[in-house]
Amino acid sequence: MLFFYGLRNKVTKVIPLQSSHIQCQHCHTANINMNIVGRYAYFFWIPMFSVGKTGAAHCQHCQQVLNKHQFTSQLHQAYDQLKMNAKNPIWFNIGGIIIAILLIIPWLISFINMAFK
Numbered sequence: 001m002l003f004f005y006g007l008r009n010k011v012t013k014v015i016p017l018q019s020s021h022i023q024c025q026h027c028h029t030a031n032i033n034m035n036i037v038g039r040y041a042y043f044f045w046i047p048m049f050s051v052g053k054t055g056a057a058h059c060q061h062c063q064q065v066l067n068k069h070q071f072t073s074q075l076h077q078a079y080d081q082l083k084m085n086a087k088n089p090i091w092f093n094i095g096g097i098i099i100a101i102l103l104i105i106p107w108l109i110s111f112i113n114m115a116f117k
Contacts, residue, residue, distance in 0.1 A: 005043045007051060012038040013086045017057075022074045024059040031060040034075075034082055040092040048095035050088045055079045 013036040023030050035058055039051040057066040057075050071079060 003043070004045060005041070007039055007041055008047075009037050009039050009054075010092075011035050012053075012088060013082070015082055017078055019074075019078070022072075022078060024062060024064060025066070025072065026064045027059060027062040029059065029061045032075075033058045033060060034078060036082060036086040038088040038092060040088070043095060046095040046098075047092050048099075050092040053083055053086060053088065055083060 015034045015036070017030075017032045017034055019030070021030075022032060024032055035056045037054050037056060039054065040047045041049055041051055055068050057071065057079075058064075066075065068076075068079065
């Protein structure tokens with residue numbers, strides 16, 4: 001039997017950094033966006049549960065992208081602050097919610113049947 005499963009990344013929030021002391025390491029402009037990226041596990045392309053969050057900085061001028069491990073201390077501070085406020089969408093957990101509902105419904109039906117006997 002063939003199963004499709006794995007992890008996916010989805011940009012959940014893009015926040016322009018307005019601070020003038022945070023500059024691109026390549027072109028030295030202060031036009032940087034911080035991308036908060038949510039990760040989720042999927043099974044047959046249905047998101048099952050959220051795995052976590054990570055981030056990337058994207059310079060609007062030279063298009064350079066810095067991953068979290070390439071951040072300067074200033075970018076890392078901005079990332080930590082933004083990550084605390086960013087939430088993963090509920091649809092990252094929709095498969096787990098559906099499975100939980102499918103497990104609870106039979107139990108609830110049997111409990112109601114036993115109560116009316």
